[in-house]
Amino acid sequence: MSDQIFVGRQPILDRQRSTFGYELLYRGGPNGGHSFDDPDDATQSVIQRALLDWGMERLIGDRFGFINASPRLVESGIYRALPPEGIIFELREDEPLTDSTVEALFNAKREGYHFAIDNLNPHAELETSSLLPLASVVKVEVSDELDALPAIVENVREINAGILIVAEKVETMNQYAAALDAGFDLFEGFYFARPELLSRGARPLSSISSLSLLAEMQRQDIEIDKVEELVGTDPSLAYRLLGVVNSSAFGLDRRVESLRHAIVLLGVAQVRRLATVLALSAAGDVSEELIVLGATRARLAGELAPRSDLAGPAFTVGLLSVTDSIYQTPMLELLEELPVSDTIQDALLGGDSELGQILTIVKACESADVEALAHLAPGQLADLSSAYANAVEWADGLRQQMTMRKSSLTLAGSSTLSAAMSNV
The missing domain is CATH 1.10.3210.10 (Hypothetical protein af1432)
Incomplete structure (x- = not known):
């Protein structure tokens, strides 16, 4: 058999605990190693494996696939190798955005692509965010400050009423119950499932x-x-x-x-x-x-x-x-x-x-x-x-x-x- 390749897949659930989509994660080996020198290389690897090695239908079926991306990759346009249907690219809120990045995001949105904000800082001045009005999804880490969750949901929806809000890093029943009561739409974390490691034979290319x-x-x-x-x-x-x-x-x-x-x-x-x-x-x-x-x-x-x-x-x-x-x-x-x-x-x-x-x-x-x-x-x-x-x-x-x-x-x-x- 040929060498093996790997990808991680973590489910994202809706309020009925049905699978809404999967976050697709870089994995470098059979032990689930996810360290990498360049995050852009890791993203390119995930895109390549999803598109060329597995096929999107094998990885996500009719669900959504979440793939991490950087502003540089958005500006490069490599995301267009994937069709807009069913794919959501995640950008971190703390990534510095240039005018050209914002323009690239506007163009991608017009083309039908969807973006998520990963690791939103709920204590930041959300009204100054360049990403929040453009995003279809936003991810918020659930911490021990559970009483603050309803206000976070309200503040986000004041800026983008139609956005889907994900409670991520949900690890306990209390965190899940609090996020559910606060009005979060989607949920991700070890409380539901750890990332699944998928492997298959590589298909080398000249x-x-x-x-x-x-x-x-x-x-x-x-x-x-x-x-x-x-x-x-x-x-x-x-x-x-x-x-x-x-x-x-x-x-x-x-x-x-x-x-x-x-x-x-x-x-x-x-x-x-x-x-x-x-x-x-x-x-x-x-x-x-x-x-x-x-x-x-x-x-x-x-x-x-x-x-x-x-x-x-x-x-x-x-x-x-x-x-x-x-x-x-x-x-x-x-x-x-x-x-x-x-x-x-x-x-x-x-x-x-x-x-x-x-x-x-x-x-x-x-x-x-x-x-x-x-x-x-x-x-x-x-x-x-x-x-x-x-x-x-x-x-x-x-x-x-x-x-x-x-x-x-x-x-x-x-x-x-x-x-x-x-x-x-």
Whole structure:
């Protein structure tokens, strides 16, 4: 199995003690470690794991997800990689806000995003708060001063009547009862549940491919064909993008017939936003040999499709056929995370459909199994040999490009990321 990744999840309950949402927390290991050097890195890690590794529907279902954010991340616009529905970004009241931060918050609110104020100081002059009028949710720590809670609720609602008020760090029955009586809307704390530690196998991503995609996506005139070309050269990149399409958070609840179909559903603008998250998440490289093998299979499978309407699905089957080796995970388990059509699933699981037969022929070409090819495609050995040679040549060209990108992107990677963060 591949390395494990982790995320923490703590429930937030409503007045009926039903789950309103979950706070998603950075966790660095199996012991629940949550220390980090840079809080922005921790937030980016949570976004990446929620969006790319788990999928929002697995983490929060139809509830709200609360994710910590800093003013710098809000200004960067990286939050746009996530859809506004179901996500609430938490900012601390004591974070210094510039005019540009407040403007970014106004713009995000107009776009439908929601913000929460974390750790509100109830003794501060609330009328001077820049955040409180913009926030949809505010969190107030419940202390031993329980008699002060009704006044806190009243003061907050005088400034923002429609805001939801969360009693956080509720640890005793007395604190819960007092917050309930005071009119708090939501509740979070150890009295209800400690953060749950979730883990799963990591899905590594090639940093070279992701940075290449990120660099190209900065072009405002980029078209679907170019996006398909970039994603279609790396099985790990294609797998990640298809996994996003499967996320209910994007409202794309349908099966896709090809990689191109998935890109069209997302749209260039959303792929551009996701490219930043993909590049940030690419901590370890995928085997270059497996990338080249997947590209070879994809190219050959697309060429062998007997009809034009099968070329895209066949290419996708070839590309994804190596993902079980990349992720050291059974193909059946991987397909549970992808929205691909039944015909693509059948082919990848060894079925005998048209796509399945194409993949079988591709693998026979790969292993130079002349006997199998004579049975699978009688009289076509010469044509198959030529098509396979062309696919290998094309994939070798990709290998050379990867080598060149590796040296250039290693030098330019940080500046590419910085430019992307400012253009999201």
